[in-house]
Amino acid sequence: MSTRPRRRTSTRRRRVVRTVLTTLVALALVAAGLGGVVVWQNSYDLREETVTVRHGGRTLHGVLALPEEGEGPFPLVVFVHGDGPVDATHDGFYRPMWESFARVGYASLSWSKPGVAGAPGDWLDQTMEDRAREAVDAIAWARQRPDVDADRIGLWGASQAGWVLPGIAARDGRIRFAVAVSPAVNWHRQGRYHLLAELRRDGASDAEVAAALRRRETVLELLERGAGHAEYVRAVGDPQGMTAARWRFVSRNHTADATAGLPALRGIPVLLVLAGHDVNVDTAETESAYRRLLPAPHLRVAHYPDATHALLRHEVETDPLRLTLTALCAPRSLFAAGFLSDQRRFLADVDTYG
Template sequence: MPKRRGWRWTAWVMAGVLVVAAGLTGVVWQNTYALREEKVSLWHGGKLLQGVLARPDRGPGPFGLVVFVHGDGPVDATHETFYRPLWESFARAGYASLSFDKPGVGGSEGDWLDQSMEDRAEETLAAVRWARGRPDVDGRRIGLWGASQAGWVLPKVAARDRRLRFVIAVSPAVNWLRQGRYNLLAELDRDGASGREREAALRRREATLALLGRRASFAAYRAALGDAEGMTEARWAFVTRNHRSDATADLRAMAGTPLLLVLAGHDVNVDVGETEAVYREVLPASSLTVAHYPNATHSLVDHEVEDSDLRLTLTAVLAPRRLYTDGFLADQARFVRRPDSGGGTTPEG
């Protein structure tokens, strides 16, 4: 969800000074959630995964359950606490939330960069099976929530487990290669790149795609392109493994499972127009609900907040529930309360 930035250490120090000056009572309250969190573990593929089961703060259950599927990167179970406002909103709707550290993150064994989207789907199915064995989970009311890269995982899981009650897809792309091109051009436009810079970036992209197409080694990539621009050998292997991902066939296979598609108006990562068009073409209108948030970024944070380093950090510390764009948390809770309601378009946030 909210993106990582190199400024974080400095901004947190600044925020800490302000927090101390303002007093801690309100901050502690803002970062206290109506949840009962339990550390849990799961053995999958010979490796231990560790995570969190966050149940509503009252009642014995059994509760419905939302299983979280992360986006890209080394994400821990709480997404550095940014999932907790979502967990609380689901708890108020009578649902628990389940989330695991990615392999190699936190207490989980393995390496998330060694995974394919198929591997991630199998891991999610294992989490669902594990949850159905819990007496405090209502196995008839289990659904999925996933963001960004999870868009290539969620349909695979829902196509294989037809018992899932719903899917919530936040800022998903459809095709890995088209998404990459859109993201590149959107960032160049945002940064005011010149025509020459744009042409150079597109040439580099075409050269990279040619290398991926013949499954070239990282050494060959470095030899052909020189500056790695942040690419590592492990990341290159991950991209090589997954760059042909396309969600269309899996979306068709999961058709009929109620799905909430969440789209942001300031998304430079995903072409939301293409995503919506494909989802509407492939999925039955009766099972698809589309929610638009015109003021939000890819991470569903208001773009005015995300564009200010200091404002983003202060909001995260002092009022974390307000990080997300207006209506987003309430709409998530409303959807899981009535997952079998008809499709349509929610009021814009």
């Protein structure tokens, strides 16, 4: 039997093997390069210190992010989270801001919500007043540190923190400034706005909108008379993620309204940050309330037409693959143009305001 066909077959196999190996090597080099980019892009010019805050009978698991150089004392930004089970770094989301603030000499302090990332307690057991007292305790702890400037401590808060920031300022008359990012004003009106905005976004029919509003009215009636979770489930059917713990949290907090507390921020520089694609918060109502209750020159308002509620770029947040790749390879680019630099300028100029 002739061996020529076998030689041709063997040659083809070697070529295939060489091609596969070359491809694998190329992919490995690309992966290594991308890995290097990911590591580089997720490295920040910061010194992060894991801290345990014990004050006022509370134990908080936090992170103190300091500028890369210097011993201080540094002015401090205290982070107040929005809704949900948020850890101290917000899954890394805060780090680009910490780095940006550090570039103008500011440290940042944040802590995991109770029950998150091993922290004691349960954030769903908290009221907005509880959260304000918790922050006041953390600030008192920070003032004892030699690397913190006790007279230059301010607040940064997002979304649900709109109900917490005024309470902190009311309890601590030494708060130096506040940055309010997409803050809510009234729990009930914010909830209605959010519901309708999501229905419009999803193309709901008139009948679907009407049904959702009827369901909402039933929920409000249950909250007003203090109904338990079992009655809630009987009344609305599918709880749609409203667990018993979440129902208790909502029952404790649904009357929250920032208008009575906002005057506590008068007389200090306040940066109000609003997004053009916010389906969670009625930014027009928020801006109106802040302008009415916090008159110039201390209030400054920054609009980001291309931003979502989280101040991410709209075209990035609405594309899951692009969002993942940007978070991995260019996390500083997640945010709307100007968001990081505008906050940095605000902090650099705090001492010159009004």
